[in-house]
Amino acid sequence: MKRLIPLVLCFIFGIVMIATQFSPHPISKRVYEEVVNGALIISPFALVLATVTLIQTHATRILRRSDHWQYSFVVFAGLITMVVIGVPFGPKNTVFEWLYNNVQVPMDATMFSLLAFFIASAAYRAFRARTTEATLLLVTALIVMLGNVPVGNLVWNKLMSWTPWVDQASAAREWILYNPNLSARRGIILGVSLGVISQSVRIILGIERSYLGGGD
Amino acid sequence: MLTKLVSMDRRIVFILVALAVIIPMLVNVNLPVSTSAPTQKLYDFVEALPKGSTIMLAFDYGPSSFPELSPMAKALLKQCFDKDIGVVALTLVDDGTTLASTLIEEVAAEKNAENGEDFVFLGFRPGITQVILGMGTEIKSVFDTDYYGKKLDEIPMMENITNYDQIDLLVDLASSNTTEAWIIYANVQYNLKIAAGVTGVMVSQMFPYLQTGQLNGLMSGILGAAEYENLVEVQDKGMQYINVNSFVHILIVLLVIIGNIAYFTQRKREE
Amino acid sequence: MQVFGIWVAAFLTLCIYSFLYQDNPLYRFAEHLFVGISVGYGIVLSIHEGFIPLAWNPIWASLTGDSLSGLWKLIPIFFGLLFFARLSPRHTWLIRYPIAILIGFGAGIAIPNVLRANIFEQTRGTIEPFSVIHSQTTGTAVEVMPSGEFTVFIIGAVLMVIGVICTLTYFFFSVEHRGPISWLSKVGICFLMVGFGSAFGNTVMGRVTLLIQRVDFLLNTWIGSIF
Numbered sequence: 001m002k003r004l005i006p007l008v009l010c011f012i013f014g015i016v017m018i019a020t021q022f023s024p025h026p027i028s029k030r031v032y033e034e035v036v037n038g039a040l041i042i043s044p045f046a047l048v049l050a051t052v053t054l055i056q057t058h059a060t061r062i063l064r065r066s067d068h069w070q071y072s073f074v075v076f077a078g079l080i081t082m083v084v085i086g087v088p089f090g091p092k093n094t095v096f097e098w099l100y101n102n103v104q105v106p107m108d109a110t111m112f113s114l115l116a117f118f119i120a121s122a123a124y125r126a127f128r129a130r131t132t133e134a135t136l137l138l139v140t141a142l143i144v145m146l147g148n149v150p151v152g153n154l155v156w157n158k159l160m161s162w163t164p165w166v167d168q169a170s171a172a173r174e175w176i177l178y179n180p181n182l183s184a185r186r187g188i189i190l191g192v193s194l195g196v197i198s199q200s201v202r203i204i205l206g207i208e209r210s211y212l213g214g215g216d
Numbered sequence: 217m218l219t220k221l222v223s224m225d226r227r228i229v230f231i232l233v234a235l236a237v238i239i240p241m242l243v244n245v246n247l248p249v250s251t252s253a254p255t256q257k258l259y260d261f262v263e264a265l266p267k268g269s270t271i272m273l274a275f276d277y278g279p280s281s282f283p284e285l286s287p288m289a290k291a292l293l294k295q296c297f298d299k300d301i302g303v304v305a306l307t308l309v310d311d312g313t314t315l316a317s318t319l320i321e322e323v324a325a326e327k328n329a330e331n332g333e334d335f336v337f338l339g340f341r342p343g344i345t346q347v348i349l350g351m352g353t354e355i356k357s358v359f360d361t362d363y364y365g366k367k368l369d370e371i372p373m374m375e376n377i378t379n380y381d382q383i384d385l386l387v388d389l390a391s392s393n394t395t396e397a398w399i400i401y402a403n404v405q406y407n408l409k410i411a412a413g414v415t416g417v418m419v420s421q422m423f424p425y426l427q428t429g430q431l432n433g434l435m436s437g438i439l440g441a442a443e444y445e446n447l448v449e450v451q452d453k454g455m456q457y458i459n460v461n462s463f464v465h466i467l468i469v470l471l472v473i474i475g476n477i478a479y480f481t482q483r484k485r486e487e
Numbered sequence: 488m489q490v491f492g493i494w495v496a497a498f499l500t501l502c503i504y505s506f507l508y509q510d511n512p513l514y515r516f517a518e519h520l521f522v523g524i525s526v527g528y529g530i531v532l533s534i535h536e537g538f539i540p541l542a543w544n545p546i547w548a549s550l551t552g553d554s555l556s557g558l559w560k561l562i563p564i565f566f567g568l569l570f571f572a573r574l575s576p577r578h579t580w581l582i583r584y585p586i587a588i589l590i591g592f593g594a595g596i597a598i599p600n601v602l603r604a605n606i607f608e609q610t611r612g613t614i615e616p617f618s619v620i621h622s623q624t625t626g627t628a629v630e631v632m633p634s635g636e637f638t639v640f641i642i643g644a645v646l647m648v649i650g651v652i653c654t655l656t657y658f659f660f661s662v663e664h665r666g667p668i669s670w671l672s673k674v675g676i677c678f679l680m681v682g683f684g685s686a687f688g689n690t691v692m693g694r695v696t697l698l699i700q701r702v703d704f705l706l707n708t709w710i711g712s713i714f
């Protein structure tokens with residue numbers, strides 16, 4: 001009951017989705033559409049998992065007085081404010097949009113922009129041409145960086161004035177992206193996709209069961 | 217001296233980075249930008265579409281990447297409105313909804329485009345795969361109303377649009393793996409033509425799809441945005457940001473070179 | 488209200504940047520507020536753009552007699568509601584039902600589509616340049632390439648096959664990497680390093696752009712609103 005029914009459900013839905021894609025019969029098409037629409041309805045409920053986990057984590061932090069537990073109240077304050085305004089009045093409400101535009105957007109953008117500083121710092125402290133592989137990585141990164149920005153062409157021309165490759169910074173970048181980068185990425189795509197397919201088969205056949213979690 | 221250089225406080229690097237952004241921002245530098253082949257391909261594709269065609273524009277990004285992707289969206293929307301190409305916009309990312317609606321309304325106001333006549337904003341629905349597949353059968357089965365609550369049946373632009381068969385191109389502005397999802401499900405299953413504008417982080421992984429023709433064009437990060445602005449003859453954030461980017465890039469290249477020189481000189485001395 | 492919004496955004500931006508000096512209460516405040524606000528926004532969107540149009544409206548239409556077709560949607564809604572079993576430790580196992588359906592659905596839909604998009608198409612892309620080379624050399628090509636361009640094309644096509652095979656060999660762990668396999672694998676690493684190098688170069692561009700936008704906001708929008 002606790003494990004068998006989920007395994008059967010997973011098998012049925014997996015097989016149905018494969019079979020209906022290969023059959024042009026109207027019944028098959030109808031089944032396909034209904035299953036897709038059904039899965040669409042289940043999706044929004046999955047947010048419950050994330051929300052409950054977040055609430056439990058922060059509630060536990062407050063109850064146990066863990067490090068910086070006071071900040072968990074800030075999490076709840078932000079969450080409750082958005083929900084109290086957004087749920088009854090909708091996402092097009094002026095106050096809700098104001099909070100999004102002036103609180104969420106700047107913080108999200110700033111949080112990710114911090115990485116610019118850390119990338120620069122890491123590039124200075126750790127980006128070393130210690131081995132052949134590391135040198136390849138470093139040289140490629142430098143060429144792509146020069147090819148990405150307008151001033152890169154000026155620098156490239158100064159460095160390459162004695163070679164036939166003047167005015168070719170952007171071309172060098174594109175060549176790297178279209179050739180060795182493409183091959184490596186294609187290798188990764190093929191490898192990952194084979195993995196996805198084999199894992200999907202294992203899931204449908206019930207060999208891979210980790211999604212059921214622990215317990216009986 | 218060398219030891220000091222190698223173990224320089226990272227906050228000094230932070231200050232240098234900040235200065236490399238602030239100074240060019242105040243000085244207002246304007247260097248020419250050439251156009252790369254993938255961006256040109258997308259521009260040519262849209263230019264070749266006849267009046268009255270329809271493009272689907274997926275705003276699959278949130279606030280964490282809007283500086284790179286919003287300039288692309290603006291330039292593309294301006295091109296579509298100028299050419300009388302209808303735009304059906306949507307998002308598969310929840311935190312991009314308000315961002316997308318604000319941007320469309322802003323460009324539409326500038327270009328006098330009418331909601332429901334020249335563009336439709338469908339909004340957001342959760343479940344990436346399900347939404348993509350569902351719209352392939354019938355857009356109405358996923359979005360029965362637009363973002364503003366108007367029934368799709370009552371929207372003039374949607375009169376002749378049922379599913380992907382009436383969409384000439386989908387442009388996915390993406391900050392995550394949504395472009396692959398559009399390719400895997402909409403292109404393979406429904407033959408929907410796809411192009412993309414992606415963040416710098418994702419540029420490299422898009423090239424295999426470009427070579428096979430699964431992508432009909434690509435805007436690569438802020439460089440792609442600047443190139444597209446150049447092509448549609450608009451001076452906006454893309455051009456401004458790529459110029460400022462130049463200085464930070466040069467700084468980082470110099471930091472890498474100095475870091476390596478200091479490291480190898482020190483190692484040689486120690487040996 | 489707009490000016491106040493700019494000041495709030497500027498304050499929060501500076502709170503987060505204060506982390507560059509060191510971890511501090513202002514940063515922690517902004518970080519936690521960000522988490523709460525983002526999740527709250529997600530909940531509101533999921534309800535208004537997910538649950539209401541996809542589940543509630545069809546049921547309401549059925550109850551009011553507008554359209555009875557919505558009733559069958561009670562089945563997926565029932566499975567969706569099982570996610571709430573997470574709230575009761577004794578009944579948590581019930582969430583396996585909707586998860587199993589979504590996983591089975593995802594696996595079933597992925598197999599044929601991933602196969603076509605990522606295996607067949609990518610393999611075609613690797614081999615197809617050789618049909619172009621063949622047509623160029625046999626004179627059957629519609630458009631003849633200039634000889635210089637053709638040489639570069641051949642080099643690119645050969646390089647691509649070598650790169651793809653070597654990269655795949657590196658990820659092939661079923662045999663021990665010795666002898667020729669080891670060499671192929673080493674070449675694969677070189678291709679991967681070039682791939683990662685280009686990804687790093689593009690990532691720098693992306694992250695720096697985010698920083699530029701924030702500085703643009705602070706300098707032109709915030710300070711610009713003062714003077």
